[in-house]
Amino acid sequence: MSRISGPRQGGSVETARFDIAVRLAWDWNVPINSSRPWWQHSVCYQIYVRSFADGNGDGVGDVAGIEQRLPYLADLGIDSVWITPFYTSPQLDHGYDVSDYRDVDPLFGSLADFDSMLGRAHALDIRVIVDLVPNHTSSEHPWFTAALASAPGSRERERYVFRDGSGRGGAKPPNNWRSIFGGPAWTRVDGGHVDDDGPGQWYLHLFDASQPDLNWWNPEVGDEFESILRFWLDRGVDGFRIDVAHGLYKPNDLVDKKRGDRAPMPMWDQPEVHEVYRRWHKILEEYDGQRMAVAEAWTDTPESMARYIRADELQQAFNFHWLSAKWSAAAFRDVVTETLAAVSLVDATATWVLSNHDVVRHVTRYGGGDKGLARAKAAVLMMLGLPGSAYIYQGEELGLEQVAVLPEHREDPTYFRSGEVGRDGCRVPIPWSGSEPPYGFGPGDAQPWLPQPAEWKDLTVEAQEADPDSTLHFYRKVLATRREVTTGISDEVTVLGSAPGTLALRRGDALVCIINCGSRPAKVPAEAGRLVISSGPMHGNGTLPPDTAAWFATA
Numbered sequence: 001m002s003r004i005s006g007p008r009q010g011g012s013v014e015t016a017r018f019d020i021a022v023r024l025a026w027d028w029n030v031p032i033n034s035s036r037p038w039w040q041h042s043v044c045y046q047i048y049v050r051s052f053a054d055g056n057g058d059g060v061g062d063v064a065g066i067e068q069r070l071p072y073l074a075d076l077g078i079d080s081v082w083i084t085p086f087y088t089s090p091q092l093d094h095g096y097d098v099s100d101y102r103d104v105d106p107l108f109g110s111l112a113d114f115d116s117m118l119g120r121a122h123a124l125d126i127r128v129i130v131d132l133v134p135n136h137t138s139s140e141h142p143w144f145t146a147a148l149a150s151a152p153g154s155r156e157r158e159r160y161v162f163r164d165g166s167g168r169g170g171a172k173p174p175n176n177w178r179s180i181f182g183g184p185a186w187t188r189v190d191g192g193h194v195d196d197d198g199p200g201q202w203y204l205h206l207f208d209a210s211q212p213d214l215n216w217w218n219p220e221v222g223d224e225f226e227s228i229l230r231f232w233l234d235r236g237v238d239g240f241r242i243d244v245a246h247g248l249y250k251p252n253d254l255v256d257k258k259r260g261d262r263a264p265m266p267m268w269d270q271p272e273v274h275e276v277y278r279r280w281h282k283i284l285e286e287y288d289g290q291r292m293a294v295a296e297a298w299t300d301t302p303e304s305m306a307r308y309i310r311a312d313e314l315q316q317a318f319n320f321h322w323l324s325a326k327w328s329a330a331a332f333r334d335v336v337t338e339t340l341a342a343v344s345l346v347d348a349t350a351t352w353v354l355s356n357h358d359v360v361r362h363v364t365r366y367g368g369g370d371k372g373l374a375r376a377k378a379a380v381l382m383m384l385g386l387p388g389s390a391y392i393y394q395g396e397e398l399g400l401e402q403v404a405v406l407p408e409h410r411e412d413p414t415y416f417r418s419g420e421v422g423r424d425g426c427r428v429p430i431p432w433s434g435s436e437p438p439y440g441f442g443p444g445d446a447q448p449w450l451p452q453p454a455e456w457k458d459l460t461v462e463a464q465e466a467d468p469d470s471t472l473h474f475y476r477k478v479l480a481t482r483r484e485v486t487t488g489i490s491d492e493v494t495v496l497g498s499a500p501g502t503l504a505l506r507r508g509d510a511l512v513c514i515i516n517c518g519s520r521p522a523k524v525p526a527e528a529g530r531l532v533i534s535s536g537p538m539h540g541n542g543t544l545p546p547d548t549a550a551w552f553a554t555a
């Protein structure tokens, strides 16, 4: 059984050691990486396809661009890539609005390009995870166009969540749910009644109006997604990232959301979703090669996140709690101990992440500039010392910051529905080389779909390759060191007593990781051992500077 022990409530502050030991149940003394599935300890690199690399020179990243840049990723030292949706789509939410789940959008290439890229990735020992979007389709999906052309109550409409409106003449939405992107979660359609051409029913869309929610109570929907899973598994993909994994089932009575920020959200995390993942688990197991799936489930607590990774469900669930935590050793300690405790309840491993294509880049979240970068490097070093797997988001290895995208360039539906800035600022295409945009993004001079800032000239891959002190070299070194140092060590994590403003963790009896979130240099605990790697310059006198993390080898 897992065990967590710590200082008693009210215990003395001078307690030298907290002794909060989080022991993962099944492998108390079993070395990691020996007999475990690859996904339990892998580092995965997230590719936002339209912004990674442009193979054909049209200013939009594509599958051929990914293939060309795979050697760069192999050199970086990652184990796998997760590629955001490249399927046929009107691109109103950049591919998260899928109109054909079994093809590649011509904007990104073809199925032949995909197969070629997959083969090359496997030849380089890189596993490939693709995105699966089961909560909604595009409004251009043939199912939805058929639903619009059919009468209420028809088989075609039963694949989505259509309802009559409330109020006089059904003129108001069926309930009070709001779209994540702003505005009501319902749109009314024209006609559709058998003998009436007037305004008709409403359909549910928890995101953009171009992303109608599927009706998972209808078995036809589940059957279709099982067939889609098999389509990509047969092509050889190693796994799936499940978009909005906590969303599929909506309560049939579509009960109103009560007022207040803390009121339950009836549209999320319904128990029935877990049955879907039990079925998918069985499908993944039918295939050789340790296929897997990772849940994007924004749940309230580490415990509810852990329900997605019970032994017969999905293999990983992003732990978004660090990503939402402020820069604070106490907050990081709580995230680590609560996450490890929650995953140990279900005998699973943690999946760490600091940035993705939906959130402000963490250099900026931690304050931006030199301070933000120092903190970002410290946080990632701390995170990569922990047991479990980790995801890094394209461009974080270059220390990129969130870009202030001007309104005329914005493409995120969040901006159009809510007027908020939206997510474009973390999706600006990667600078590869040269001293001005497009920074080698594609083969020619085509400017990328979002403008790149002038200050990125010093942050290109080419510039950072040439600078041994660059963020890129730091990431390479951390990933190589992680492989070397954490191979074979235990998953036991102990929180050590350490100076105020710091967090010190011991992993097994081999590694001590310390981060200083305070404003003063902090003494390194005596038991830390030999310095292995640090995220910034170290003081020679056994202290850790502010905004810095370091690993020490105890053996």
Ligand code: GLC
Binding pocket: 093, 096, 097, 133, 207, 243, 244, 296, 357, 358
């Ligand atoms: C997920 C994706 C996000 C997308 C949304 C709707 O949260 O990460 O980018 O907009 O789902 O599919």
